[in-house]
Amino acid sequence: MSPPEIKEAILDILESIAPDEDVTNVKDDVPLREQLELDSMDFLDIVMELRKRYRVQIPEDDYVQLATINSTVEYLAPLMKDLQKA
Amino acid sequence: MPKDFLQGARDHYDCIVIGSGLAGLTAANTLARTGQSVLLLEQHYKLGGMATWFKRPGGHIFDISLHGFPVGMIKSCRRYWTQEIADSIVQLKNIRFDNPMFSLTTTFNREDFTRLLVEKFQVSAERVQAFFDTARGMNFYDDQSTTAGELFERFFPGREDIIRLLMEPITYANGSTLEDPAISYGIVFSNFMSKGVFTFEGGTDRLIHLMHEELLRSGVDVRIKCDVQRILVNRGRVAGVQVNGRTIGARAVISNANLKSTVLKMIGPEHFDRSFLDEAEAVRLNNSSCQVYMALRPGEMLDESLGDLLFSSTAPLFRTDLLLSRDVTSRTYSFYYPRTRPGSDRCLVVSSTNARYEDWAGLSDEAYEDSKRDLVESTLEALGRYIPDIRQKLDHAEASTPRTFRHYTRHLQGASFGTKFEGLAVSRALPEQIAGLYHAGSVGIIMSGWLGAMNYGVIVANDVDSWLMKSNRQTPLATAT
Ligand SMILES: Cc1cc2nc3c(=O)[nH]c(=O)nc-3n(C[C@H](O)[C@H](O)[C@H](O)COP(=O)(O)OP(=O)(O)OC[C@H]3O[C@@H](n4cnc5c(N)ncnc54)[C@H](O)[C@@H]3O)c2cc1C
Numbered sequence: 001m002s003p004p005e006i007k008e009a010i011l012d013i014l015e016s017i018a019p020d021e022d023v024t025n026v027k028d029d030v031p032l033r034e035q036l037e038l039d040s041m042d043f044l045d046i047v048m049e050l051r052k053r054y055r056v057q058i059p060e061d062d063y064v065q066l067a068t069i070n071s072t073v074e075y076l077a078p079l080m081k082d083l084q085k086a
Numbered sequence: 087m088p089k090d091f092l093q094g095a096r097d098h099y100d101c102i103v104i105g106s107g108l109a110g111l112t113a114a115n116t117l118a119r120t121g122q123s124v125l126l127l128e129q130h131y132k133l134g135g136m137a138t139w140f141k142r143p144g145g146h147i148f149d150i151s152l153h154g155f156p157v158g159m160i161k162s163c164r165r166y167w168t169q170e171i172a173d174s175i176v177q178l179k180n181i182r183f184d185n186p187m188f189s190l191t192t193t194f195n196r197e198d199f200t201r202l203l204v205e206k207f208q209v210s211a212e213r214v215q216a217f218f219d220t221a222r223g224m225n226f227y228d229d230q231s232t233t234a235g236e237l238f239e240r241f242f243p244g245r246e247d248i249i250r251l252l253m254e255p256i257t258y259a260n261g262s263t264l265e266d267p268a269i270s271y272g273i274v275f276s277n278f279m280s281k282g283v284f285t286f287e288g289g290t291d292r293l294i295h296l297m298h299e300e301l302l303r304s305g306v307d308v309r310i311k312c313d314v315q316r317i318l319v320n321r322g323r324v325a326g327v328q329v330n331g332r333t334i335g336a337r338a339v340i341s342n343a344n345l346k347s348t349v350l351k352m353i354g355p356e357h358f359d360r361s362f363l364d365e366a367e368a369v370r371l372n373n374s375s376c377q378v379y380m381a382l383r384p385g386e387m388l389d390e391s392l393g394d395l396l397f398s399s400t401a402p403l404f405r406t407d408l409l410l411s412r413d414v415t416s417r418t419y420s421f422y423y424p425r426t427r428p429g430s431d432r433c434l435v436v437s438s439t440n441a442r443y444e445d446w447a448g449l450s451d452e453a454y455e456d457s458k459r460d461l462v463e464s465t466l467e468a469l470g471r472y473i474p475d476i477r478q479k480l481d482h483a484e485a486s487t488p489r490t491f492r493h494y495t496r497h498l499q500g501a502s503f504g505t506k507f508e509g510l511a512v513s514r515a516l517p518e519q520i521a522g523l524y525h526a527g528s529v530g531i532i533m534s535g536w537l538g539a540m541n542y543g544v545i546v547a548n549d550v551d552s553w554l555m556k557s558n559r560q561t562p563l564a565t566a567t
Contacts, residue, residue, distance in 0.1 A: 017165070041161075041162070041165075041541055041544065044544065044545060044548055045165065047548065048116075048120070048548050048551065051120070051551060051552065051555065052119075052120050052121075055555065057552060057555065057556070
């Protein structure tokens with residue numbers, strides 16, 4: 001998957017996690033926590049969805065990498081580059 | 087021949103979950119949704135653990151632990167269960183306190199507590215805000231040496247009345263005391279006391295019924311009356327369980343049973359490091375409860391001005407040790423109106439007090455029955471203050487004690503709220519001792535209560551799913567099949 005495809009995948013997951021929020025306006029370089037009402041269970045759900053949908057494993061120590069859309073895409077790019085778009 | 091409750095069960099699963107409390111149920115459902123094969127084993131004939139109910143002749147249904155939970159349940163139920171379950175959660179708007187220091191009614195949220203503290207308790211708005219912000223900002227990594235008592239002393243020095251207002255509900259909700267770490271208070275407080283108290287419309291029976299249906303849809307193999315005797319370990323790895331005379335294999339096991347009985351009884355000390363065992367043995371259990379269940383005659387109504395939840399006490403001061411005494415001075419009443427179970431014509435009252443197992447364990451059968459009768463009588467007496475004609479309206483009354491909780495949930499000492507703070511670290515460290523073995527259930531105050539138990543079930547299901555995926559890669563056998 002290419003970085004834009006990965007970004008799309010993340011937005012798709014965010015949409016399922018926060019159905020009441022409009023994720024299309026989320027800024028790529030601002031922490032997600034500051035834009036959406038996300039708590040630690042929400043981040044856990046992102047991790048679980050990524051594993052379920054794409055079989056990528058994110059160790060607990062790396063959860064901090066999921067702060068912004070940009071940092072998430074950057075972190076996931078090497079892990080997901082060989083995957084086909086779902 | 088006795089019925090075989092494991093008829094048709096397979097010989098091997100990806101994961102076996104022992105116990106169907108809210109943590110076990112939610113862990114099982116979450117894992118099954120990720121595609122793992124899951125067997126759920128419950129020793130009782132009902133699912134739910136302490137999230138339970140019982141029926142009595144005349145059509146009365148009593149809820150045991152449905153006094154109230156935080157708003158976060160809506161999100162967790164939608165996410166980890168179903169929209170229908172989430173949609174049945176409604177707010178309880180009349181929470182009352184009545185004690186020699188003050189009497190008041192609140193909607194139990196940050197705005198209303200702020201209003202009360204400023205108007206009634208004469209504290210400055212800045213101070214109240216600073217307290218709320220501090221409690222809210224607390225997290226796991228903060229220092230654990232500050233106690234809840236010291237936290238109050240810092241913001242409201244000498245104000246026993248304020249401590250009572252802010253602490254009494256939490257003490258009832260999870261048995262915590264002023265000596266417990268401030269952070270566990272802070273985390274529970276900011277969850278529980280900032281956005282109101284909620285309940286489940288239709289009662290616990292409906293909730294558990296809906297959960298059971300969803301488990302089956304997710305593909306969980308659900309079995310009741312299956313008392314797990316042992317968790318089997320082979321060369322440092324979990325291998326399966328022994329249950330109802332059968333051995334069933336699994337790559338992972340999640341125990342929702344009491345943390346200490348999991349470590350010390352179901353697995354056995356020989357499989358652990360000495361230092362881990364010392365820590366597990368040192369974990370303190372939380373206290374237990376007594377309850378009195380009172381049902382009014384069909385059609386007899388209670389005035390809704392009684393409130394939904396009433397923290398009532400005749401003790402002049404608030405002392406957590408007094409709350410455990412058998413010489414009861416403080417009770418929490420839940421008043422259930424017909425709206426609890428839409429369509430019903432019943433009003434019920436459940437009175438709860440915190441209690442110590444030791445005070446009830448040693449009684450002879452006769453003394454035990456006498457004490458239970460006393461408990462019912464003294465509760466009716468106390469309730470007369472709020473409902474003068476309670477005895478005329480009454481159809482049925484009975485009591486439960488720490489012995490009852492111990493009997494139905496197998497919790498050591500009938501612990502109502504799992505373990506104290508230190509239990510969390512032991513629970514989390516279990517898989518480092520035995521690969522594939524996990525614990526999910528009320529620990530450390532933070533992870534207890536309906537919401538805490540559910541969310542902890544999800545946290546552990548995530549660990550297990552991750553571990554199953556990793557261990558799958560490492561075992562050539564599994565990949566070959
Ligand atoms: C009187 C009372 C009132 C409460 N009120 C509230 C409230 O108003 N709001 C709130 O949020 N919380 C309340 N709680 C707390 C809440 O009910 C619990 O924290 C929560 O339900 C615990 O869930 P759990 O998953 O930890 O496990 P539990 O409910 O303890 O379930 C453990 C399960 O494991 C099973 N089990 C144990 N050993 C075995 C074995 N060997 N084999 C098979 N199965 C086994 C047990 O039978 C049980 O079903 C209350 C608790 C009590 C006692």
